[in-house]
Amino acid sequence: MKQIKVEEAVGTILAHDLTEIIPGVSKGAAFKRGHVVKAEDIPALLRIGKKHLYVFEIDEDQLHEDDAALRIARALCGDNLKWTEPREGKSKIISNTDGLIKINVSTLLRINSIGEIIVSTIKTGMPCRNNQVIAETRIIPLVIARSKMEELESVVFETGPILKVLPYTRRLVGIVVTGSEVYEGLIKDESERFIVPKLKEYGCELVEKIIVTDDYSMIAQAIEKLRNSGCELILTTGGLSVDPDDVTRIGIRESGAEIISYGGPILPGGMFLNARLGDVPVLGLPACVFHSLRTVFDLMLPLILAGEQPSYDDIAAMGHGGLCMKCEVCHFPACSYGR
Numbered sequence: 001m002k003q004i005k006v007e008e009a010v011g012t013i014l015a016h017d018l019t020e021i022i023p024g025v026s027k028g029a030a031f032k033r034g035h036v037v038k039a040e041d042i043p044a045l046l047r048i049g050k051k052h053l054y055v056f057e058i059d060e061d062q063l064h065e066d067d068a069a070l071r072i073a074r075a076l077c078g079d080n081l082k083w084t085e086p087r088e089g090k091s092k093i094i095s096n097t098d099g100l101i102k103i104n105v106s107t108l109l110r111i112n113s114i115g116e117i118i119v120s121t122i123k124t125g126m127p128c129r130n131n132q133v134i135a136e137t138r139i140i141p142l143v144i145a146r147s148k149m150e151e152l153e154s155v156v157f158e159t160g161p162i163l164k165v166l167p168y169t170r171r172l173v174g175i176v177v178t179g180s181e182v183y184e185g186l187i188k189d190e191s192e193r194f195i196v197p198k199l200k201e202y203g204c205e206l207v208e209k210i211i212v213t214d215d216y217s218m219i220a221q222a223i224e225k226l227r228n229s230g231c232e233l234i235l236t237t238g239g240l241s242v243d244p245d246d247v248t249r250i251g252i253r254e255s256g257a258e259i260i261s262y263g264g265p266i267l268p269g270g271m272f273l274n275a276r277l278g279d280v281p282v283l284g285l286p287a288c289v290f291h292s293l294r295t296v297f298d299l300m301l302p303l304i305l306a307g308e309q310p311s312y313d314d315i316a317a318m319g320h321g322g323l324c325m326k327c328e329v330c331h332f333p334a335c336s337y338g339r
Helices: 037-047 063-078 106-110 147-157 196-201 216-228 247-253 296-305 312-318
Strands: 002-005 018-022 026-031 052-055 062-064 081-083 090-095 099-101 119-120 132-140 142-143 163-168 172-177 205-211 233-237 258-262 273-277 282-285
Touching: 002 018, 002 106, 002 312, 018 296, 026 037, 062 063, 062 258, 063 081, 063 090, 063 132, 063 142, 063 282, 081 147, 081 163, 099 296, 106 147, 142 147, 163 247, 172 216, 196 205, 196 247, 196 296, 233 247, 247 273, 258 312, 282 296
Parallel strands: 172 205, 172 233, 233 282
Antiparallel strands: 002 052, 018 026, 062 142, 081 090, 090 132, 099 163, 119 132, 258 273, 273 282
16 A cells, blocks of 8 residues: 555545545545546545545455455344445444344454454344344454455354344234222223333234233133133233232233243333243233333333243343333433343
8 A cells, every 4th residue: 555645646546435524514425435536536635634545456365345344244144134335334234124133242242353343233132123223344444354354254154143133023912901909990901001002012913801800710711711812922910919829920820821930130020920821921010011111011022022032041131231210211222221
């Protein structure tokens, strides 16, 4: 690579984009890679502060930043992802669907430790929308040794693509509303105000709601009825308690469901119950879903709809990041809650 004065650059070919920044307005390439410098370009080049240009020839054992970014993106992407053509040496990786982003974090660290390669992502397990950027990649220098790219590809060949999106399944949902006070009409059931809108955000449909009193046999019968009527996700509302004779917990167990976890280090939502009746998830929702904007329900619903089945250990690990900060302006899911 050699440095030449702009005035002497007419006829040379730019090896990389030249960026122009207009404060408060824009940032972009004033001249693109491959542009043949003309005499009329000289004033514009000087205006963006380019008194000298670097002209170089890429050896066979090197890759240009654009070619490298494209090669990295192709290697990283698994299911339901696409990438953009490089711009200023950077390629964006974009989701093709609404779903849950899954990242092999240990392999990502290996790749970012190779040197001169950058892969920056959102957090694994975060919900993402169709056409949302979930990662960007580039190299640090203008050119990189092919051997480093081959090292990256060798790592990915060993582990498989490190980025993928699990698409949501739109499910038919049944709700069992528990509580003698609701059953007897003393207070109004608020599930359609606080719970159903969140289901609709993910394209789910409430097909049936059954209100029962605090009787474990009625709860069990209601759960069985919803499962037999085709519900693919069953929720119980009315809260749970720490008491060993909590009727909702007993009712879920009596329905034949396997209780995977009961309670967890996620607040609001510590008294969450996670169960499975065959292939149908049964979620016991804590009372906080009726008075807190964001709760364990907001964390578990996308996991379940993406086909994940959180284990006891998975939920225990969510204590790190499991405390909602209850911000004055909520930015969920773009926050630390559940991350």
